[in-house]
Amino acid sequence: MKNLCTHLLTISFLLISINGLGNNNAFRFKISGNNYTDETIIRMFNGATENFDGNYDAWKLFSSNTNVPSIYTQIAPGQELSINALPEYSIDKSVTIYTNIPVSGTYTLLIEEVFPLTSNYKVSLTDISSNTHYTILGDTSIVFTLNQQQEVATFTFNISTALSVISTDELCFNSGDGTIDLIKHGNSNWDYEILDLSNNILHFGTATTDSIHINNITAQTYLVKSFNKGIIDETNITINTPAPIIANFDLDKDTVYLSEGGIVNITNQSQNAVTYSWDFGDGGNSTATHPNYMYTSVGDYTIVLNSSNNNCTEQSSKNITVLASPNVVTSVENIEKNQLTLQNFGNGNYQITSTHAILTTITVYDITGKIVVTESTQQLTYNFSLENQPSGIYIVQALYEDGTVLTEKLWR
Known part of the structure; x- marks a missing residue:
C-alpha cells in the first residue's frame, strides 16, 4: 500500500507542476512493464535552466518496490528528476533519459504530448543501444525489449530547432553564381539534401559543422532538407536572377562628314542598365547615357557600347563612316532593288x-x-x-x- 501511495504522490506532483508551466512543449514519457508503470516529464519553458529550478523542476521519487521500473532524467549522478524543465533552446539539443529495469522483458514506452510542440521545434527519440531513431508526431507508443539494468542511459530525447537557410541571388542574368547556406545551430553531425521541384537531388552530404555553404546555384526554387536523428526538416528557397541587360543604341546617321562638323548623335536603347561606357573607335570615349560625338579624322570606325548594372555587362556595336565632304559623293542611299x-x-x-x-x-x-x-x-x-x-x-x-x-x- 505504501508503494502505491508513493506512486500516486509522484503523479500528483507531476500534474500540479506541469499545469503551472503554461501550455506548450511538454512531453510525458511513461514506461510500462512487469505489471507496473512509471513516468517522467520533459518540458521546455521560457525562464527555466538546465540546472535545478525550484519553481519548475521536481526531484524523482523512486518506489521502494524493486519490481517497479523507473524512468527519469538527471542533472548529474544523484540528482535525478521526475520533471525536468529546460530553457527554450535556439540550438539542437539531446536530453538523456535513464531507466531502472527490474527484470529483462518487453516494455512499452508511451510518449504523450501533454502540451503541443511549437512550430519552431521537431522532436524524436533515440534508442541508445541500437541507435534507432523514432520521430515523435503527437502521442507515440514504442515497444522495447530491455535487459535488467539500473541507472542506465537508455534513450535520448532529441530537440531539433528549425533549419535555417540563407541564400543569395544570381549576380547577373543566368550567371549561375547564387549561394545557399544551411545552418543547424549547435549540431555538427547531420545530413542534408537540396532538390529541385521535380525531386531530383542536386546536392547532398553529411555536415561535420553546424553550417554548410554551397556555391554555383542557378536561379530556380529548391526544396532543402536536413536529417538528424529521425527528424526531417524541410523548407523551400528561391534563387532569383536579375532582369537581363540589353545593350543597344541607334545612330542618327551611319556616315558623317568632317565638313559638316563630323558629329554623330546617339540614342541609347539599352534596358536594365544603369551605367554606360562608350568607345568611338578613334580613341575617344564617354560615359554619358545619350552621347553626341565629333569625329576629326576620315576613316571607318566601330562604336562599342558596354551597358552595365551591378558588375554585369552586355555589349553592342555599330559601324560608322567618316568622310571629308559630302561634295565627294551625293548622299548615300539604299538603291531600290528594281532600279x-x-x-x-x-x-x-x-x-x-x-x-x-x-x-x-x-x-x-x-x-x-x-x-x-x-x-x-x-x-x-x-x-x-x-x-x-x-x-x-x-x-x-x-x-x-x-x-x-x-x-x-x-x-x-
Whole structure:
C-alpha cells in the first residue's frame, strides 16, 4: 500500500507542476512493464535552466518496490528528476533519459504530448543501444525489449530547432553564381539534401559543422532538407536572377562628314542598365547615357557600347563612316532593288545591272573621296574590279541617261 501511495504522490506532483508551466512543449514519457508503470516529464519553458529550478523542476521519487521500473532524467549522478524543465533552446539539443529495469522483458514506452510542440521545434527519440531513431508526431507508443539494468542511459530525447537557410541571388542574368547556406545551430553531425521541384537531388552530404555553404546555384526554387536523428526538416528557397541587360543604341546617321562638323548623335536603347561606357573607335570615349560625338579624322570606325548594372555587362556595336565632304559623293542611299543591283563575284570583282535606264557613267570612290574607277558607258550592265584596291568602304555612283544619280556603299 505504501508503494502505491508513493506512486500516486509522484503523479500528483507531476500534474500540479506541469499545469503551472503554461501550455506548450511538454512531453510525458511513461514506461510500462512487469505489471507496473512509471513516468517522467520533459518540458521546455521560457525562464527555466538546465540546472535545478525550484519553481519548475521536481526531484524523482523512486518506489521502494524493486519490481517497479523507473524512468527519469538527471542533472548529474544523484540528482535525478521526475520533471525536468529546460530553457527554450535556439540550438539542437539531446536530453538523456535513464531507466531502472527490474527484470529483462518487453516494455512499452508511451510518449504523450501533454502540451503541443511549437512550430519552431521537431522532436524524436533515440534508442541508445541500437541507435534507432523514432520521430515523435503527437502521442507515440514504442515497444522495447530491455535487459535488467539500473541507472542506465537508455534513450535520448532529441530537440531539433528549425533549419535555417540563407541564400543569395544570381549576380547577373543566368550567371549561375547564387549561394545557399544551411545552418543547424549547435549540431555538427547531420545530413542534408537540396532538390529541385521535380525531386531530383542536386546536392547532398553529411555536415561535420553546424553550417554548410554551397556555391554555383542557378536561379530556380529548391526544396532543402536536413536529417538528424529521425527528424526531417524541410523548407523551400528561391534563387532569383536579375532582369537581363540589353545593350543597344541607334545612330542618327551611319556616315558623317568632317565638313559638316563630323558629329554623330546617339540614342541609347539599352534596358536594365544603369551605367554606360562608350568607345568611338578613334580613341575617344564617354560615359554619358545619350552621347553626341565629333569625329576629326576620315576613316571607318566601330562604336562599342558596354551597358552595365551591378558588375554585369552586355555589349553592342555599330559601324560608322567618316568622310571629308559630302561634295565627294551625293548622299548615300539604299538603291531600290528594281532600279539597280550590285553583284559581288568575289576577289574584288563586281557587276552593276540597271533595270531603270541606260547607265551613262560609273564612278567608284574610296573613303577619302579619291576616284578609283570611272568610266562612261551606254549599257544596262557594267563590270568593274577593285582587286588592286585595299579593303575598306567604297562608294559607287551610277549616272543614268535620264539624269538620275544613285549611290551605294560597297564593302571591299
